[in-house]
Amino acid sequence: MIPKVFSDIWAALAPSLGNHLWQSTLFASVIALLTLALRNNRAQLRYGLWLTASVKFLIPFSLLTGMGSYLGSTRARASAPAETSLYFAMEQVSQPFTRLTAAALPHATPQTALQSLSHLFPALLLVWLCGFGVVLFVWWVRWRRVSAAVHEAERLREGREVETLRRLETTAGMPKQIEILSSHTSLEPGIFGIARPVLLWPVGITGRLEDDHLKSILAHELLHIRRHDNLAAAMHMLVEAVFWFHPLVWWMGTRLVEERERACDEEVVESGSDPQVYAESILKICEFCVGPTLACISGVTGAELKSRITRIMSDRIARKLDLRRKLLLGAAFILVIAAPIAAGMLHANPRRVDSQTQNTTPALPAFTSVSITPNRLGSDRLPLIMFGPDGVSFKNASLQEVIRLAYGVEDDRIVGAPAWLASDKYDVEARGSSDADDPRKLSPDQRVSEQGRILQAVLGDRLKLVLHRETRDLSVLTLAIAKGGPKVQESKPGDTYPNGFKGPGPDGVARPGGIHFAGNNKLIAQGVPIRTLQSHLSWQLRRTILDETGLSGTYDFTLQMPDSVPLGIDNPAPPESYEPALSTAIEQQLGLKLEPRKASMEVLVIDHVEKPELQSEAASSKLAFNSASVTPNTSTQDTSMNVSHASGQLSGTNGRLIGYIYFAYSLTGNQLQLLMPQLPKWVINDHFDIQARADGNPSKDQMRLMMQSLLADRFKLAVHYETRRLPVFALVLANPGRTGPQLQPHPEDSTCSTALSQTSAGVASAPTATVAGGLPTVCGSIEGMPPTPSGRIRTGARGVPIGLLASTLAQMGNLDRAVLDRTGLSGDFDFTFEWTPQFHGPGTPQDVVPVAANAHSGQGGPTFQQDLQEQLGLNLERQEGPVEVLVIDHIEKPTEN
Numbered sequence: 066m067i068p069k070v071f072s073d074i075w076a077a078l079a080p081s082l083g084n085h086l087w088q089s090t091l092f093a094s095v096i097a098l099l100t101l102a103l104r105n106n107r108a109q110l111r112y113g114l115w116l117t118a119s120v121k122f123l124i125p126f127s128l129l130t131g132m133g134s135y136l137g138s139t140r141a142r143a144s145a146p147a148e149t150s151l152y153f154a155m156e157q158v159s160q161p162f163t164r165l166t167a168a169a170l171p172h173a174t175p176q177t178a179l180q181s182l183s184h185l186f187p188a189l190l191l192v193w194l195c196g197f198g199v200v201l202f203v204w205w206v207r208w209r210r211v212s213a214a215v216h217e218a219e220r221l222r223e224g225r226e227v228e229t230l231r232r233l234e235t236t237a238g239m240p241k242q243i244e245i246l247s248s249h250t251s252l253e254p255g256i257f258g259i260a261r262p263v264l265l266w267p268v269g270i271t272g273r274l275e276d277d278h279l280k281s282i283l284a285h286e287l288l289h290i291r292r293h294d295n296l297a298a299a300m301h302m303l304v305e306a307v308f309w310f311h312p313l314v315w316w317m318g319t320r321l322v323e324e325r326e327r328a329c330d331e332e333v334v335e336s337g338s339d340p341q342v343y344a345e346s347i348l349k350i351c352e353f354c355v356g357p358t359l360a361c362i363s364g365v366t367g368a369e370l371k372s373r374i375t376r377i378m379s380d381r382i383a384r385k386l387d388l389r390r391k392l393l394l395g396a397a398f399i400l401v402i403a404a405p406i407a408a409g410m411l412h413a414n415p416r417r418v419d420s421q422t423q424n425t426t427p428a429l430p431a432f433t434s435v436s437i438t439p440n441r442l443g444s445d446r447l448p449l450i451m452f453g454p455d456g457v458s459f460k461n462a463s464l465q466e467v468i469r470l471a472y473g474v475e476d477d478r479i480v481g482a483p484a485w486l487a488s489d490k491y492d493v494e495a496r497g498s499s500d501a502d503d504p505r506k507l508s509p510d511q512r513v514s515e516q517g518r519i520l521q522a523v524l525g526d527r528l529k530l531v532l533h534r535e536t537r538d539l540s541v542l543t544l545a546i547a548k549g550g551p552k553v554q555e556s557k558p559g560d561t562y563p564n565g566f567k568g569p570g571p572d573g574v575a576r577p578g579g580i581h582f583a584g585n586n587k588l589i590a591q592g593v594p595i596r597t598l599q600s601h602l603s604w605q606l607r608r609t610i611l612d613e614t615g616l617s618g619t620y621d622f623t624l625q626m627p628d629s630v631p632l633g634i635d636n637p638a639p640p641e642s643y644e645p646a647l648s649t650a651i652e653q654q655l656g657l658k659l660e661p662r663k664a665s666m667e668v669l670v671i672d673h674v675e676k677p678e679l680q681s682e683a684a685s686s687k688l689a690f691n692s693a694s695v696t697p698n699t700s701t702q703d704t705s706m707n708v709s710h711a712s713g714q715l716s717g718t719n720g721r722l723i724g725y726i727y728f729a730y731s732l733t734g735n736q737l738q739l740l741m742p743q744l745p746k747w748v749i750n751d752h753f754d755i756q757a758r759a760d761g762n763p764s765k766d767q768m769r770l771m772m773q774s775l776l777a778d779r780f781k782l783a784v785h786y787e788t789r790r791l792p793v794f795a796l797v798l799a800n801p802g803r804t805g806p807q808l809q810p811h812p813e814d815s816t817c818s819t820a821l822s823q824t825s826a827g828v829a830s831a832p833t834a835t836v837a838g839g840l841p842t843v844c845g846s847i848e849g850m851p852p853t854p855s856g857r858i859r860t861g862a863r864g865v866p867i868g869l870l871a872s873t874l875a876q877m878g879n880l881d882r883a884v885l886d887r888t889g890l891s892g893d894f895d896f897t898f899e900w901t902p903q904f905h906g907p908g909t910p911q912d913v914v915p916v917a918a919n920a921h922s923g924q925g926g927p928t929f930q931q932d933l934q935e936q937l938g939l940n941l942e943r944q945e946g947p948v949e950v951l952v953i954d955h956i957e958k959p960t961e962n
Contacts, residue, residue: 085125086311093118093313100320102393108327115320119301122308193310200306211257214265218246226271230264230283237287253350254282256289259296270353278346281338288329297321330377344377437527437677439766440490457519459493464528464677467493471520472669476607477539481671483788483949491677495523531673539666541609542659544599544651546616552656553620556592586626592619602651602659606644609666614657624654676786676949688767689774690715693757695959704752708768713759715768722748722780725755729772730784734876735883736951739791743953753959783954791948794880794941795887796871804890805938811864811893817844836863840895847873853899857926861897870896874941878929883948884941900932 096118100111221227230245244263254270256262264286271279289295301318308314334340351370440461459467465486468479476487524530580590580597588601595616603610605626627646648659698719706717706728717725723744727737741749759771776782798804841848844864852859860877862870871886878900933939 112324196309214250218248277342281343281346436494478668529675543613545613547658553622556619588624690757696754698752715757717755733872738875781957793946794884795944799940808896808937859899864893
């Protein structure tokens with residue numbers, strides 16, 4: 066397991082690190098050429114260029130490329146083919162260390178140099194850590210030496226050096242006075258510190274300097290402060306520590322010190338100091354101070370002394386930039402900034418070509434009828450998918466499975482999908498004209514393409530699906546040959562498989578080219594290519610798998626799969642233990658293996674999708690109440706609603722319409738909070754009695770559908786679902802890896818009541834029954850508890866996922882945005898929670914104003930977020946994310962009975 070982890074880390078790090086080092090080295094080389102061209106210009110200009118090259122080592126070009134990719138994804142290009150080739154030409158230069166890509170994977174490709182070094186990753190990491198530690202230790206020793214000198218030094222309050230320093234500060238217009246400390250060390254005069262710099266001044270040196278000498282030295286040191294040279298030095302020290310193995314980094318450090326001192330020399334001379342006096346000042350300092358210059362202070366004797374004195378004494382004025390050099394610098398700056406952004410834009414646009422080319426392909430098939438209805442057969446029934454000459458039929462399938470088949474991708478290549486796409490099961494019937502081509506007459510590839518076009522038409526028409534394509538780095542699996550070679554048997558031409566499984570034809574003869582499921586976990590293949598096995602493994606793992614076996618024939622094999630996940634499509638996501646178990650089974654039985662890789666893959670990003678409108682089944686007699694009455698209620702009766710599945714009766718007394726909508730559409734707390742601002746006030750304020758009866762013993766979900774039909778009939782309610790990207794609260798752990806005292810994992814051996822309580826339906830009820838610890842007896846729902854003596858609201862739950870708590874918090878805390886689960890916690894939990902209601906107004910729902918999580922209730926005590934953190938160990942962070950919203954299209958006051 067440990068080597069596998071190191072291999073994964075190396076696969077992710079090595080290409081990115083290699084590209085970054087290459088780009089930074091190339092950038093520094095260009096800077097070196099620029100400084101050579103500007104060698105007769107001001108040193109400050111060359112210093113700025115070298116500092117830019119240093120900072121580049123800390124900032125990868127991928128940040129600018131990502132910005133360009135985002136900008137490029139917002140518009141389509143007509144010249145996509147030319148841009149595509151231009152982009153790939155740029156990519157080959159800027160990113161020579163590429164990751165494994167899905168485009169044109171060669172068969173039996175040998176490992177790249179980077180991949181083959183994966184076994185050395187632990188040793189390389191150890192060597193880097195040692196070098197990093199040594200560099201930091203050396204800097205720390207030097208810093209401690211200067212820091213000790215600062216602490217032992219005495220502050221000078223008077224004297225020639227103090228008076229001269231104050232005059233220079235006034236002339237320079239410096240807002241703060243710099244402390245000057247008298248030190249007994251052999252260090253040269255220098256500035257120490259970044260935020261609060263001080264000037265270290267050796268004892269006795271003032272007596273050796275005349276006034277003009279003293280003025281020149283102090284002017285030099287003040288320039289270091291005004292230029293923030295210590296901050297720049299600290300930044301490059303970080304670069305040297307991280308990239309200690311790169312010789313160019315150390316050479317750049319020498320150039321930085323050299324140009325820094327030259328820049329200060331130029332300014333001191335230009336400010337009026339005599340060059341000869343200034344040069345004598347530096348020589349006197351060198352004679353007096355025998356200690357070496359330290360990188361953590363900005364002194365006066367840095368850089369190569371002979372050439373520096375010669376430059377000062379030559380009295381040569383540095384040239385200003387002429388037009389030619391200004392154009393050179395401008396072009397270089399534009400190239401550095403614009404080239405990565407342009408590369409990112411070109412990177413995004415080739416992936417949009419499909420939206421351009423779709424205009425030239427034949428029109429997608431139109432259907433005379435499309436029906437999408439919630440499945441009533443139960444989630445334990447296997448999905449059924451059938452394609453015919455005139456349409457397509459799905460039974461008990463999730464709509465995410467439809468998207469997977471339509472676009473030929475797995476779950477890891479679908480981004481931004483709401484949870485209901487994978488969890489809700491539907492029956493889909495789409496029928497078109499009978500003159501369409503019979504799929505059975507098409508080749509396998511043509512058939513897959515045609516079926517994808519059919520499904521894309523259904524998704525666009527009924528789900529209003531809008532998406533775009535991007536290329537992202539994903540963690541995928543590759544199917545490769547294991548050590549010892551493949552164990553699959555190549556099929557024989559003309560083999561009729563007399564002892565094999567029978568084909569679907571009327572003669573019942575066994576045929577090649579198919580896979581048979583024997584039981585829940587055995588897969589039998591007859592004369593199939595490896596890509597068929599690859600597809601089935603992708604379905605099982607819900608991950609992208611790339612074929613690297615290099616096996617091009619057709620094969621016979623039997624694979625006994627692990628028991629935890631049944632064979633087939635549209636299965637739930639497997640547990641974490643399933644992938645290694647499956648990989649072991651494949652290696653032992655087939656001589657193949659699954660290996661993790663990082664790959665650049667095209668993904669589908671869902672921009673918009675809506676829940677399908679309920680079809681005619683919801684309005685038919687079997688999903689509508691036989692009799693129903695709606696009566697306004699203006700009394701002060703308590704609100705209640707009773708739902709009896711056994712008798713098919715629903716009885717609501719003095720309930721607000723919003724409560725009935727809440728029940729009918731099984732709204733989450735997030736959806737309720739986002740729905741409230743859309744509603745007319747009467748929907749929240751007016752009360753109604755609803756009495757309804759249905760035949761038989763309908764299920765809870767069927768009763769909800771009947772209530773939807775009643776609301777549509779009597780209140781003309783029309784709604785649809787949308788997924789919007791909105792400001793949200795991300796629910797996270799306040800302390801990583803630890804929950805609060807009142808949030809604990811649900812014990813597997815505890816006894817639960819399965820009876821549906823009234824509070825879980827969102828209506829008033831008698832006090833909730835509890836077990837030891839004050840938890841409710843009912844499992845699987847969040848229950849209202851009796852309030853505290855001080856009036857704080859209490860709630861509790863047993864055996865609920867954190868996602869259910871997250872979706873309810875917006876309603877609990879009357880928050881101004883939805884809450885999304887980002888804790889990473891899996892499994893079920895028990896909790897109790899109490900808080901002070903955050904109402905702005907009399908406390909009635911119509912006067913409630915959503916507030917921020919950290920707002921006070923006006924009643925004193927902790928905020929809702931503080932309660933959440935102290936009791937449950939959870940926190941709310943402001944982010945943006947996809948939120949499913951119920952949108953009210955129309956609603957009217959009820960018609961008469």
